[in-house]
Amino acid sequence: xxxxxxxxxxxxxxxxxxxxxxxxxxxxxxxxxxxxxxxxxxxxxxxxxxxxxxxxxxxxxxxxxxxxxxxxxxxxxxxxxxxxxxxxxxxxxxxxxxxxxxxxxxxxxxxxxxxxxxxxxxxxxxxxxxxxxxxxxxxxxxxxxxxxxxxxxx
Amino acid sequence: xxxxxxxxxxxxxxxxxxxxxxxxxxxxxxxxxxxxxxxxxxxxxxxxxxxxxxxxxxxxxxxxxxxxxxxxxxxxxxxxxxxxxxxxxxxxxxxxxxxxxxxxxxxxxxxxxxxxxxxxxxxxxxxxxxxxxxxxxxxxxxxxxxxxxxxxxx
DNA sequence: CTAAATGCAAACGCTTTGCAATGTT
DNA sequence: AACATTGCAAAGCGTTTGCATTTAG
Numbered sequence: 001x002x003x004x005x006x007x008x009x010x011x012x013x014x015x016x017x018x019x020x021x022x023x024x025x026x027x028x029x030x031x032x033x034x035x036x037x038x039x040x041x042x043x044x045x046x047x048x049x050x051x052x053x054x055x056x057x058x059x060x061x062x063x064x065x066x067x068x069x070x071x072x073x074x075x076x077x078x079x080x081x082x083x084x085x086x087x088x089x090x091x092x093x094x095x096x097x098x099x100x101x102x103x104x105x106x107x108x109x110x111x112x113x114x115x116x117x118x119x120x121x122x123x124x125x126x127x128x129x130x131x132x133x134x135x136x137x138x139x140x141x142x143x144x145x146x147x148x149x150x151x152x153x154x
Numbered sequence: 155x156x157x158x159x160x161x162x163x164x165x166x167x168x169x170x171x172x173x174x175x176x177x178x179x180x181x182x183x184x185x186x187x188x189x190x191x192x193x194x195x196x197x198x199x200x201x202x203x204x205x206x207x208x209x210x211x212x213x214x215x216x217x218x219x220x221x222x223x224x225x226x227x228x229x230x231x232x233x234x235x236x237x238x239x240x241x242x243x244x245x246x247x248x249x250x251x252x253x254x255x256x257x258x259x260x261x262x263x264x265x266x267x268x269x270x271x272x273x274x275x276x277x278x279x280x281x282x283x284x285x286x287x288x289x290x291x292x293x294x295x296x297x298x299x300x301x302x303x304x305x306x307x308x
Numbered sequence: 309c310t311a312a313a314t315g316c317a318a319a320c321g322c323t324t325t326g327c328a329a330t331g332t333t
Numbered sequence: 334a335a336c337a338t339t340g341c342a343a344a345g346c347g348t349t350t351g352c353a354t355t356t357a358g
Contacts, residue, residue, distance in 0.1 A: 018312060018357050040348080055315040060348065080234060080322080080347065098281045107279070113271055118290070121263070126295030127252045134288045136272070141280030172332055172337060194323080209340040214323065234322065234347080 004031055008071055015069065025051040026062045030072060030086045037075065037083040037106065077106070077135065100140035107140070158185055162225055169223065179205040180216045184226060184240045191229065191237040191260065231260070231289065254294035261294070 008027050009019055017023075029046040030038070038046070044059045063084050066072040072084045077099060096109040118129040139147075162181050163173055171177075183200040184192070192200070198213045217238050220226040226238045231253065250263040272283040293301075 016312095020313065020357070022314075053315080057316075057349075058314055061313080064349095074232075076230065076232060078228075078230060080230075082347080098275065098279060100281075107281075109275070109279070113274075117267055120267075121252065121290060121292075125252060125261070125263070126298065127254075127261075127290070127292055128298065129290045129292040131291040132289065133291075135286065136275060136281070136283045137285040137287075138275075138281055138283040144280065144282065170337095174332075174338065176339075207340080211324075211341075212339060215338085218324095236322080 022051055022054050022058050023062050034086050037085055039081045039083050096134040098136050100143055103143050105140055176208050176212050177216050188240050191239055193235045193237050250288040252290050257297050
């Protein structure tokens, strides 16, 4: 666990970036919330617990930096809010999202199902895929279960 | 062609919405630029040629309305700008995007390649897919060709 | 010591909203 | 006439930036 942090530290330093307490705190928060897709504001609030003096701008700058280093992945889902995800090591992300239109929950498909499609794109379009993004909108299993029960409201 | 407009008119009116000149002009612009992915600002400027008195807010409101009626589809691609696409009739959109990281060009794959994946999601996750979005980032054929030529600058 | 990084607050760009005026049915 | 719709300008939101100050290397 600590090795993850160290690795990211190294990655920062090897690129000539300074290792500030704010950056470390931000990375720590990202590691501790790897499951979630945190917005900058989310990260900010969590980081403030560790490093209360931090400013929101610094969080944005750090997330941007980590994004450039491919340590985190910056995503958006239709709502105008960027969300940040730690990348598993330095791999391409390659997971897909299931976003429930009813409750807003987002779950993930961790496998990458797009390999064959990417080959096809290379061949048919001469387009070399570097990354992709696949989101599905729909109704999750939980909501479908709830919908089958008699409704109380609205 | 005119029938497309009429159909949308009907759709508006059948839902109790009034058909104002501004709305008609907006729809007309969308029809005439079906190929493109226009931003609200884009639409605004094009509509002003037909209906110079229109306000940007009205364009936003109209696009939002059309979006609710599933006449257009509201999309975003990472940059904080919503783009709007007329839906072919009332079908799901089902096309995918190839976004070049080098020149920013976006082209489309018009087929839907995700049918089998959506079935799999239904079965493995109990999630009913209503819509999806698939974007590929990479290097387009044109840029690859350019990259093979000797570089002049930078 | 020096350049990079920070915090703050102001500016930003896109989008939404309040409201009085207007227009459709 | 009644109500939806409009235009305008102001506000809202997440994000970025300018700048003086601090801090890591």
